[in-house]
Amino acid sequence: MAQQERDPAEERQTDRSLTMSRAMVEAIAHEMREDDEVFYMGEDVADYGGIFDSTEGLLEEFGRDRIMDVPISETAYIGAAVGAAQAGMRPIAELMFVDFFGVGMDQIYNQMAKNTYMSGGSVSVPMVLTAAVGGTYNDAAQHSQALYGTFAHLPGMKVVVPSTAYDAKGLMHNAIRDDDPVVYLFHKRLMGIGWLPAPDGPKTPVPEDDYTIPFGSADVKREGTDVTVVTLGLHVHRALEAADDLADDGIDAEVIDLRTLVPLDTETVRDSVAKTGRLVVVDEDYRSFGVTGEIVARVAEDGLADLEAVERVAVPDVPLPYARPMENEVIPDAEDITDAVRAARGDE
Amino acid sequence: MYEAMVTARQYEERLQEEYLEGKQPAFDISAGPIPGELHLAAGHEASGAGVCQHLRDDDTVTAPHRPHHIAVAKGVDLKRMTAEIFGRETGLSKGKGGHMHLFDPDVNFACSGIIAEGCPPAVGAGLAAKKRNTDSVAVAFLGEGAIDQGAFLESLNLAAVQNLPVVFVVEDNDWAISMPKDRVTDVKNGARRADGFDMPGTRVDADDAVAVYEAAREAIGRARDRNGPSLLEVQVHRRMGHFMGDPEAYRSDEDKAAAERRDSIDRLESDLRAHDVDDETIDELRSSARERVEEAIEWAKEQPEPEPAAAHEDVFSNPPSGVTDSEPNVAEPEAGGDD
Numbered sequence: 001m002a003q004q005e006r007d008p009a010e011e012r013q014t015d016r017s018l019t020m021s022r023a024m025v026e027a028i029a030h031e032m033r034e035d036d037e038v039f040y041m042g043e044d045v046a047d048y049g050g051i052f053d054s055t056e057g058l059l060e061e062f063g064r065d066r067i068m069d070v071p072i073s074e075t076a077y078i079g080a081a082v083g084a085a086q087a088g089m090r091p092i093a094e095l096m097f098v099d100f101f102g103v104g105m106d107q108i109y110n111q112m113a114k115n116t117y118m119s120g121g122s123v124s125v126p127m128v129l130t131a132a133v134g135g136t137y138n139d140a141a142q143h144s145q146a147l148y149g150t151f152a153h154l155p156g157m158k159v160v161v162p163s164t165a166y167d168a169k170g171l172m173h174n175a176i177r178d179d180d181p182v183v184y185l186f187h188k189r190l191m192g193i194g195w196l197p198a199p200d201g202p203k204t205p206v207p208e209d210d211y212t213i214p215f216g217s218a219d220v221k222r223e224g225t226d227v228t229v230v231t232l233g234l235h236v237h238r239a240l241e242a243a244d245d246l247a248d249d250g251i252d253a254e255v256i257d258l259r260t261l262v263p264l265d266t267e268t269v270r271d272s273v274a275k276t277g278r279l280v281v282v283d284e285d286y287r288s289f290g291v292t293g294e295i296v297a298r299v300a301e302d303g304l305a306d307l308e309a310v311e312r313v314a315v316p317d318v319p320l321p322y323a324r325p326m327e328n329e330v331i332p333d334a335e336d337i338t339d340a341v342r343a344a345r346g347d348e
Numbered sequence: 349m350y351e352a353m354v355t356a357r358q359y360e361e362r363l364q365e366e367y368l369e370g371k372q373p374a375f376d377i378s379a380g381p382i383p384g385e386l387h388l389a390a391g392h393e394a395s396g397a398g399v400c401q402h403l404r405d406d407d408t409v410t411a412p413h414r415p416h417h418i419a420v421a422k423g424v425d426l427k428r429m430t431a432e433i434f435g436r437e438t439g440l441s442k443g444k445g446g447h448m449h450l451f452d453p454d455v456n457f458a459c460s461g462i463i464a465e466g467c468p469p470a471v472g473a474g475l476a477a478k479k480r481n482t483d484s485v486a487v488a489f490l491g492e493g494a495i496d497q498g499a500f501l502e503s504l505n506l507a508a509v510q511n512l513p514v515v516f517v518v519e520d521n522d523w524a525i526s527m528p529k530d531r532v533t534d535v536k537n538g539a540r541r542a543d544g545f546d547m548p549g550t551r552v553d554a555d556d557a558v559a560v561y562e563a564a565r566e567a568i569g570r571a572r573d574r575n576g577p578s579l580l581e582v583q584v585h586r587r588m589g590h591f592m593g594d595p596e597a598y599r600s601d602e603d604k605a606a607a608e609r610r611d612s613i614d615r616l617e618s619d620l621r622a623h624d625v626d627d628e629t630i631d632e633l634r635s636s637a638r639e640r641v642e643e644a645i646e647w648a649k650e651q652p653e654p655e656p657a658a659a660h661e662d663v664f665s666n667p668p669s670g671v672t673d674s675e676p677n678v679a680e681p682e683a684g685g686d687d
Contacts, residue, residue: 047598048526071496138383140446142461323435323443329656
């Protein structure tokens with residue numbers, strides 16, 4: 001299996017653009033063709049093709065033995081993926097909405113994430129757990145969370161959050177080939193589903209052949225000198241929108257897409273803050289004890305002298321409300337980000 | 349019972365119309381007057397009506413993500429429920445819950461959007477009734493797609509071993525989103541699962557509301573008399589997709605047509621006529637239901653949307669100071685959403 005890493009700049013040389021879901025599916029199909037041990041299990045992943053198109057078209061090529069619809073029983077099938085992975089296979093298990101994690105959480109964080117450690121490294125769990133995350137479509141508190149921080153907080157899982165089709169494919173190739181459990185969180189609003197329109201950003205050129213993006217390599221999506229905006233998932237696109245708005249006022253924001261939370265590319269963030277002196281962290285997860293706090297802490301630990309200002313933009317510790325005015329209030333938008341950047345600069 | 353069923357059906361037909369407004373021709377889930385997903389229960393009416401006829405306001409019901417027919421039958425405030433579904437300030441949950449998360453404490457009705465997770469709280473309501481020595485009962489509704497969840501099976505066991513006044517009602521509509529029942533379970537008669545917990549299990553076939561009523565009378569009576577829990581599986585049917593916008597490409601036309609043919613409302617209507625209920629009475633029930641539905645929808649649409657700042661309230665019943673009233677981030681209060 002040829003592995004090659006690509007410079008993100010190279011992606012722009014391909015003129016074939018895909019939605020994020022098509023890019024994910026292309027990587028999964030490629031890995032399934034190359035390796036008979038790869039299979040996909042989840043609710044409504046076969047005939048339906050995944051509620052968020054995460055497995056669209058795979059059933060036709062691979063059949064029910066390898067694209068497996070399972071009963072609604074997260075504990076059983078996520079745990080079964082752990083067992084199959086420990087037996088040497090490479091299962092991908094889909095948790096339909098990340099909000100359902102509680103149902104199968106013991107299998108996720110006591111089995112999947114810890115068995116390698118508890119076995120003193122004698123057992124590996126080469127599986128991928130995929131899940132749809134995120135709000136912005138008014139589905140209320142049990143179907144709208146991001147929960148990035150929850151998985152990144154518990155040791156033993158690599159945590160991937162793609163924001164573009166190019167990244168989604170390259171990171172999926174990595175995830176399936178990785179010998180550790182990888183939690184791959186895709187934002188519904190980025191998938192390019194007909195009934196849930198995506199912003200312009202996530203549909204990108206995607207090479208037809210396989211390629212990997214190293215875990216722990218944050219992507220500087222926009223270079224700037226005045227302030228560093230660190231974010232992930234949907235909010236990469238909102239931050240870029242904010243950066244464009246700020247540029248109109250002569251404020252030059254650097255936007256960093258973390259791409260993976262575990263491992264976390266602290267160095268790219270720190271180097272950027274050393275240049276700009278100001279840090280704004282944007283997250284669609286809850287504010288307290290989450291990604292924003294972690295990023296700020298890491299920069300402070302090693303680069304306190306560089307830090308002139310810090311702002312956090314995140315969901316303000318409330319469950320996601322249903323009605324639009326309230327959901328809009330709590331999920332950060334581009335304006336919230338521009339406000340935070342201005343605050344970090346000490347502007348009015 | 350007929351009235352509850354007809355009200356539920358008409359309610360859902362109107363909700364469907366309202367939901368699709370603004371979502372056509374191109375379906376965008378975040379457009380239109382009703383936010384979010386909408387799971388309609390047309391075809392499930394026999395279960396909600398047949399069971400809830402035996403319930404009082406002090407009896408507890410937990411419903412799943414497809415709750416409207418049960419809510420109507422349990423006597424949930426129709427206007428405030430509708431306002432909630434439209435995301436309005438005067439809704440049951442002040443616009444925070446939406447259609448999958450309807451709570452009406454006045455009639456002890458609650459919901460969960462997570463499969464089978466309403467079962468344990470129903471056990472808790474039964475436990476409270478036992479501890480307080482009252483004769484109220486609890487009913488947990490779930491779909492046949494939920495019967496493999498640990499929460500359901502563990503709840504059966506706990507209710508049995510504690511001898512609690514709980515009735516578990518499985519609504520078997522043959523489909524768990526795109527999964528047909530025969531690929532979910534090898535147990536054709538779901539009521540047999542009760543055997544494993546040494547509790548009575550009954551299955552009612554053919555969308556027969558009268559038979560549901562009879563079976564529920566026995567199960568709820570048994571619970572009320574402190575003789576322990578029961579399992580009731582009820583055959584219903586799914587007239588629509590799992591959620592609005594579901595293209596149902598996985599389902600054959602024949603299966604859809606078969607579901608339409610076995611309508612519980614038609615069946616009950618025939619039964620009523622066979623018992624000499626005249627057309628005039630039936631028409632009156634239908635038109636009063638229609639009026640009630642229309643009134644609720646019109647009222648709901650006139651209600652104000654919640655203030656954005658209300659999003660920060662109700663996280664706690666007893667808020668620690670400085671938590672729920674704090675302003676988020678650095679945004680000014682007037683900062684709104686961008687999509």
